[in-house]
Amino acid sequence: MKNKHLFLFILLFVGLVFILSTTYTVLAEKDRRYYENTGEVVWEIDTKEKVVALTFDDGPHPKHTGEILDLLAKYNAKATFFVVGENIEKAPDILLRQYNEGHDIANHTYTHPIKTTIPKLEAELKKTNDLIYSITGHYPELFRPVEGQYTDEMIESVVKQGYKVVMWSWHLDTEDWKDPGVHRIVKTVLKGTEPGNVILFHDGGSNRSQTVKALEKILPELQKQGYKFVTITELLYMNNENEK
Template identity: 45%
Template structure:
């Protein structure tokens, strides 16, 4: 699922994917010749599920990017610190998981981004340059706010939207990832799905299979570093 808000009435102006990609203002995947995949997890931390996923990532020498919701940080400080300490990236997914699909002001979007930015910095002592708006809703105002605070809007490969938040079944999640795996993919998953362990159980199948195929699992930052040299001039994503 990806939503680019359309211009309608007083709605903020939006453009298509190619427009934002060419300007380096948003990315969906990375053009690389290396067998690298970036797993991303939204909506956490979750006190029960996130540690299990971290254990699994460690088992397969995998690094990932966690797009955290700011209002969940205070109750899960130890998890956030563990993510950073183990070499994962802790990235921004707004403070209250609001969808920017209406007429939110620049100030309102700024507040959502900045509250989480400050929380991440307070807990980890660092911040990543990646921001993912809930639901994938982007428009010029969202892009402007993100860039102002040092972020590149980071979505996901359209063929790697697992829809795990819908609890579609372990087999469906596994097939989605394995049948579509390509160099430079950004996989969308969630580590905070109420009452569901499907993401974790799917990863137990996905990670060893992709590793056997020769893939390595990296953060968004490391994926961007692998970008083909002939592509790197387009927009200077994340740099």
């Protein structure tokens, strides 16, 4: 009997940890299926074509983003960078390089606030928008919530501003911001990648040398498997074409 109670306790504890670890999915009353049907939020697309979207949050970083861009160029890969306004001001030349080399530039707020009000979020998005436009002559159309946390009110607000909200394939959060080790980052990606997936990396916020070293292994291996690396814009275009 004691063993049974212990098992139930462990089961409940694991369930609670899982719920807490996926907070962003329960802050909104409307579920993923609803937002995928409306097209307001994308996690990945359903396709048999071997394409995958590499996404990078929290940059640009003066050193590591440049290293990542060198690797992407080497393997003819395109990516999507969710940039933070404060970091743009520290590395405007890197942002311009990202744009000139054909990568998607997307909004990831100005100060990377974990929690904020809708009016403050709107102000942050506008400030970062204006910065991006002042450097590239282009306004971003994609937005990723900080830490993937969103509410229905947030989605409604950013969609009204013309954004598509971009998340990532749940099993392809590399958690590289935790510095889990190059091997673990590589294993997460190579073990889990399927056509149409969106992979989450970070190029800013801290030392991203593990991410760079992991990409040195990931890019050639996925390319060897026949994958093409596309931007979120390209992925969404393919999805729209598939639905016709």
